[in-house]
Amino acid sequence: MSQGSTARAVGEHLSEWITEGRLAPGDKVSETSVASQLEVSRNTVREAFRLLAHDGLLVHEFNRGVFVPQVTSADVRDVYRLRLIIEPGVVRALTARDTHRLGTLEAAVAEARTAARRRDWPRVGTANMHFHRSLVALAGSPRLDVMMRRLTAELRLLFAVIDDPRYLYQPFVKRNKELLALMTKGRFEEGADYLESYLGDSEGAILAAFEERERTA
Amino acid sequence: MSQGSTARAVGEHLSEWITEGRLAPGDKVSETSVASQLEVSRNTVREAFRLLAHDGLLVHEFNRGVFVPQVTSADVRDVYRLRLIIEPGVVRALTARDTHRLGTLEAAVAEARTAARRRDWPRVGTANMHFHRSLVALAGSPRLDVMMRRLTAELRLLFAVIDDPRYLYQPFVKRNKELLALMTKGRFEEGADYLESYLGDSEGAILAAFEERERTA
DNA sequence: TCTAGACAGATTGTTGAACAATCCGTTACG
DNA sequence: CGTAACGGATTGTTCAACAATCTGTCTAGA
Missing domain, CATH: 1.10.10.10 (Winged helix-like DNA-binding domain superfamily/Winged helix DNA-binding domain)
Structure with missing residues (x-):
């Protein structure tokens, strides 16, 4: 096995x-x-x-x-609150040296690309998880890695609630790729800003779905 | 039991x-x-x-x-790196409203005070743990609470390596009390600065002990 | 002498059955 | 209609056993 x-x-x-x-x-x-x-x-x-x-x-x-945990819009806010602190913070702390350590990110982007072509949305979700975990791993903090592992796992739990996963996953493919492009050029400050707005949009989309769901229930 | x-x-x-x-x-x-x-x-x-x-x-x-995990100075640095991001960040995000939500912090300070009088250093350590966990709990993020729980647990693991715990625990009693005093007055920005230097000192002390130990070994 | 491999003992991983403690839905009673 | 007792179902824990893996020792060979 x-x-x-x-x-x-x-x-x-x-x-x-x-x-x-x-x-x-x-x-x-x-x-x-x-x-x-x-x-x-x-x-x-x-x-x-x-x-x-x-x-x-x-x-x-x-x-x-x-x-299985009962997730609410409060959980969405909590998860994204932490992501918005952690992920842009990690990117901002990178330096030119790190430009050559983005292999795992490239792999995750490629994984998402092929999965999206095959309309395999669960796999796109997995690739997205890999991307953000690899991103945080660049900080070189084992404990932060553990935290991020938990956050991404819970993220998938949030997504599982949404009816149409494509609607949520599809944008990630492009934006991860663009973020990686900025980082490859060493433009980390821009990358962090981009990531912030990207995460903000993502939170908004999920939050909308959750609040809709909570209104009906 | x-x-x-x-x-x-x-x-x-x-x-x-x-x-x-x-x-x-x-x-x-x-x-x-x-x-x-x-x-x-x-x-x-x-x-x-x-x-x-x-x-x-x-x-x-x-x-x-x-x-039992083998801890090194790298672990000390990792733990404090995260504490230095999380804890002052939490304090800075507080507002006047939170002034009336410091009961658990007061309890932890009292606990440390009585334990210190009795020279019960392990208990002082526990009280210190409670103080910082309660501090982070003010942020109202369940996931951050989980992270902090792990960090404080590992902190005790680090302290367990030190020969003379009194040397490390004693300063906490006073500084936690002073930090709480600032917070009670709503001076959160000052409190965050104080906490930063406090954590920096603490890291330095433990790091010195670890690097001494690693030099001999 | 040193290395490689085989062997045996110890420890972990997993199973299955059993029992006590607790929870939960139903029923009967006031 | 509310409540308390009842019984079935599920979890918590123990125990005994076996398979799989690791670890250290010992021997054989270079």
Whole structure:
């Protein structure tokens, strides 16, 4: 199976189920049902639960079980508030030396490009996640990487709520590419500004969808 | 015992063992030894391990076991780099309204005061942790709270390496109190500046101890 | 002497069954 | 109609066992 732990494999399954909407926010995820569906032991499922709780994709309530988090517009604001602090900050702190360390970003852009051509929007989402994680990784802070990992995981949770993912994912492909172009030229200050407006737009789009949804509900 | 989960109780035990130096950085922590010492099942120990790994107090290596993280001066720099961004940023973003929301900070200062009088330095450390977590909580960002929880946990890990904790903890009592005084008066900009220099000093002190240690080793 | 590989012991990963504790929806009662 | 007891279902924890992997030792060979 996927190298090593079966618990990890179970975690990846659950992660897909969540990002693909097969498990909706608020849903309870029972140990026995997952165990029987994936043909693993209950104990292994529990370990997988802990892994996903680590990334914020599941919440654990003692003696009650694990649930897919109920996300609201407040969560959208919270996630983007942190992204708007972290990501432009990282870009602004870069110097000319870093121009030659953008390989992972280029890979992520290419990944998004081919996925978009194939209309494979979930994969575009993954590529986008990779892009922003790689961006933050340039700061060289292991702890910031952990934080960003969690943020991007929760980001996908937010996107999973939206009906039409294309509407949200499509703009990323172009804007990531343009941001990378600026950075390759060493124009980091411009890049940070661009990223700020880009994130602001993104937040606005998701927020609109959420507030619409909350109005009806 | 501590309400609810025994896994959590085991986690708290391990956490103490680490912060008190009974478990040193680099040490391997075996499942069976912990299970027999605390008279719980191996499975419960594994769950406790995951909880602490979540806070960065243990690292899990597949098929090899869990270890107390090996901390270096690079980790000191990383932790303080993030603290220096987060904490003064939070203080600067406060407004007059927040002047009446400093109860938890006052409690933490009081806790540190009484603990210091009793020469109970580990408890002073805990109080200091509470102070800074409460400070960041003022930002009202659940995700930032999670990040800060991890940072403070790792901070104690760093302190655990130092031989004489008094030397490091004592200054905190006074400076937290003074910072709180500024904030109570609504002088947040000054407070942020104060906090910056305070954190800078703290980093310097710990860094000196670490670099001395690394020179000998 | 040093390196490489095989072997054995110890540890982790996972399973399955079992039981206590807790939660939750239903029912019966006031 | 509200409430309290009841019972089924789910979680928390334990235990025993086995497979997979790691680690250190020992031997064989250059």
